[in-house]
Amino acid sequence: MRYRPNGKAVPMSNTSLLADRYRLGEVLGTGGVAQVRRARDVLLARDVAVKLFRPGEDLSDARRIDNEICALAGLSHPGLVTVYDADPGGETPYVVLELIEGRTLRERVEDGPMAVEDMRRLGAALADALAHVHARGFIHRDIKPSNVLLDDDEIPRLADFGLVSMAGGAGLTRTGQVVGTAAYLAPEQVRGQEVTAAADVYALGLVLLECLTGHREYEGTGVESAVARLHRPPVVPDHLPFDLVRLLSRMTALSVARRPTARECAEALRSPVADPPTAVVARPPRSRGLLAAASAVALISAIGTGISAWNGVTSTGSEPPATNAPASNPARTADFAPTPVVVQPTAPVVTPPPVQVVDRDTPAGAGNSGKGKGKGKDKKDGD
Numbered sequence: 263m264r265y266r267p268n269g270k271a272v273p274m275s276n277t278s279l280l281a282d283r284y285r286l287g288e289v290l291g292t293g294g295v296a297q298v299r300r301a302r303d304v305l306l307a308r309d310v311a312v313k314l315f316r317p318g319e320d321l322s323d324a325r326r327i328d329n330e331i332c333a334l335a336g337l338s339h340p341g342l343v344t345v346y347d348a349d350p351g352g353e354t355p356y357v358v359l360e361l362i363e364g365r366t367l368r369e370r371v372e373d374g375p376m377a378v379e380d381m382r383r384l385g386a387a388l389a390d391a392l393a394h395v396h397a398r399g400f401i402h403r404d405i406k407p408s409n410v411l412l413d414d415d416e417i418p419r420l421a422d423f424g425l426v427s428m429a430g431g432a433g434l435t436r437t438g439q440v441v442g443t444a445a446y447l448a449p450e451q452v453r454g455q456e457v458t459a460a461a462d463v464y465a466l467g468l469v470l471l472e473c474l475t476g477h478r479e480y481e482g483t484g485v486e487s488a489v490a491r492l493h494r495p496p497v498v499p500d501h502l503p504f505d506l507v508r509l510l511s512r513m514t515a516l517s518v519a520r521r522p523t524a525r526e527c528a529e530a531l532r533s534p535v536a537d538p539p540t541a542v543v544a545r546p547p548r549s550r551g552l553l554a555a556a557s558a559v560a561l562i563s564a565i566g567t568g569i570s571a572w573n574g575v576t577s578t579g580s581e582p583p584a585t586n587a588p589a590s591n592p593a594r595t596a597d598f599a600p601t602p603v604v605v606q607p608t609a610p611v612v613t614p615p616p617v618q619v620v621d622r623d624t625p626a627g628a629g630n631s632g633k634g635k636g637k638g639k640d641k642k643d644g645d
Contacts (some may be wrong), residue, residue, distance in 0.1 A: 279304065280608040281349065284312055284358065287375065295323065300361065303346075310346060311362075315355040326424060333361075335586050341391025343421045356510045362419055369408035375476040378503065382531045382588065384418050389528035391420045392466060396459040396524055399429050403457060405465035406446045407472065429459060432562050445482040449516050452488045460518045463527060467513030471496055491516075499581070505535040 277584075279285055280301070287300040290311060301312040315327050327350050334345040334357065347358035367384075370582040376384070388410065411419045425441060440451055446468050448461035470480055479496045480487040496514045498507050511529050515521050521586055522530070 275344045277427060280356065281347075281352075282313065283347075295326075301358070303358070309361050311359045313357045313359060315357075317353075317355065319342070328372060329421045329426050331355075331357050331436070333395075333423045337389050337398060337400070339394040341387050341420055342394070343419050353552060356407050359421075360419075362411040362413050362421075364411060364413040367412060367418065367473070368407035370416075371407055371472055371476060376473045378474070378506065381470055381473045382506075382534065384473065385466070386528045387418050388420060388466060388469075389524045389531060391418075392459075392462055392524035393528060395420075396429070401427050401429055401459055402462050403427060403451075404442055404446075404461050405469060407469055409547075410469070410488060427429045427457070429481075440488070444487040445478050445480050447488050447491070448518075448520060449491050452492060458518065459524065463521045463524055464515075466524070466527065467510055467521075468496065471498065471510055471514070472496055474502065475499065479570060501579040504538065505530065508558065514567050 270400060283305050284301040284303055287302065289299050291298040296315045298313050299473060301310050302308075303310050317323075331345070331350045335345070335348065338344070343362065344360040345357055346360065356599060376497055392402065392405075400423075402420070402423060405420075405421060409420065409422040411421050415417070440447065448457070448464035451457055451461055470625040472478055478487075480490045481521055482490065495516065496510075497511045498514075500507065502510075507580045509522070509527065512520055513527060514524055627645050
C-alpha cells in the first residue's frame, strides 16, 4: 500500500497484498504519522496488526521510524507488543505487530476507577515491561493510557514506540520543541532538559493515579496541562493505602532524584506494606492526691470562667480558634505522621524556557477494540 497526499491508502500492486504476504483489513487507528490496520498474514495464516508509516519530509521522521522498528525488534517481553516483520526502507515503511484483541487502558478508565488491587497488578506488569525497556538502554517517552493495550484477560501490553530514544542519545526534535503527550510529560521534559528513564516513571505514576481516580490529573490545553505540573504536584488521595500514597508521590516527584526506578516500582506494587499501626500511649497511673488537686484546679478554673462570661469579659487570646471540621480519620492522620507524603512540597515556580509543546496524536499500534469503543476510521486518540 501507499498513501495519496490526502492520507488515503491505495494498492501497491495488483495482488492487493502488502509485501506479497499481508492482506490489509479494517483501520484500527489513525494518527499524525501512521495508520494501523488489521491484516491477515497469508503465509502463516494468522491475524496481525500492520502499522503503515507516512513517509516523512525530513530526516528526523525517517530516523523515528528506524528507531521504533529497531527498538521493537530488540525487545522481547510479555508486557510488550511483539514485532513480527518490518520494512523501514520501502515506499511505505511498515512494521507488522502482534494483534491484541481487546481495548486500550484509556477505554477501560472511561468505564470508571479501578480497584486498588487491580491497579497494583496492572501497574506491576507495566513497570516490569518498562524496566526491560530501560535495561536495554531505551526510553519510551510517551507512556499514556491509550498506549497500553489490554487483552480480553486485562493483561496489559505497552505499545507505540514512536518517540523511543536511547538513554543519553541525541534527541530527534528541533531545539526548543517538546514532542509528547502534554498531560503525561515529566517536568524536565516541559523545561526542555535531558530526558532519562525517570520521565517514563513519572508518566507511569500519572497513569496509575488516573486508573484510581478515573480522571486526568492535569487537564487543559497542551501548554496549560504541561506547565501545570511545574506549579503543583499531583494530588494523591489520602484514603489510599499508605505504601501506595508514598509510591505514587515518589513516582511523580518534581525532582528526578526522588523517583524510584521502574524495577523498584514493580517490586513495591507487588509487595504491599500494611499501614503503620496507630501508636497508643498508656497514661501513667496518678495518685489520688494528684487527682484531687487536679479536680480542685479544674473546678476553680470553671468557676472563674463562668464569672468572666457572666460579666461579659473575655480574655484576649485565651480561647483557641474555633473549628467546625473534625478530623475525617484520626487513624490515617497518625499513619501519615512519620512520612508526610500525601502533599509533596511545592517547589518554587520556575518559568520554563520558551519551548513548543507538540501534543502527540498517534495510535497505539496493535490494539483491536472489538467490543464497544474501538478506534474507527475517523477516530483519533488525543491522549
